[in-house]
Amino acid sequence: MTYYTANRCLLEENCLDESPDRILLPPTDPNAEVWDISGYRLVYCKGACPKVYRVYRDDSMLGLVFQHITHWANEVDKIRYAKPLDAAVALINFALWRVKPPDITASAA
Numbered sequence: 001m002t003y004y005t006a007n008r009c010l011l012e013e014n015c016l017d018e019s020p021d022r023i024l025l026p027p028t029d030p031n032a033e034v035w036d037i038s039g040y041r042l043v044y045c046k047g048a049c050p051k052v053y054r055v056y057r058d059d060s061m062l063g064l065v066f067q068h069i070t071h072w073a074n075e076v077d078k079i080r081y082a083k084p085l086d087a088a089v090a091l092i093n094f095a096l097w098r099v100k101p102p103d104i105t106a107s108a109a
Contacts, residue, residue: 027056040088055088062091 024045025032033044035053042053042065050066050073064075065087071080072087076094081087 035084037085037088040085042084042088053084055091057092062088062095065091 025043027034027041027043035042039057040062041056043056045052045054045064047066050068053065053067055062055065055074065084066073066075067084068080071082072084073080074087074091077090079090081090
């Protein structure tokens, strides 16, 4: 026997426009929780512990950072950071390293 469950919201066209819970607010939305930190913009996404923030630099999203009770973390390493800026900078450093890996032969010579 097959059971089907349907969300009423999925069946209505205007459901997303009328929803009181707008999860992914853009950084420009006046209702968004936004932190501007040294050229980075953190926009609250979801959660309480940890709180999840999307990290933007200019108009590009870099990734996610997580605010725990005692530290900050990001999605690319397992390091605990004391400040949100450090976790955000690690995201861009990881992205740059993925584009062009460091030249380890130059340091060996």
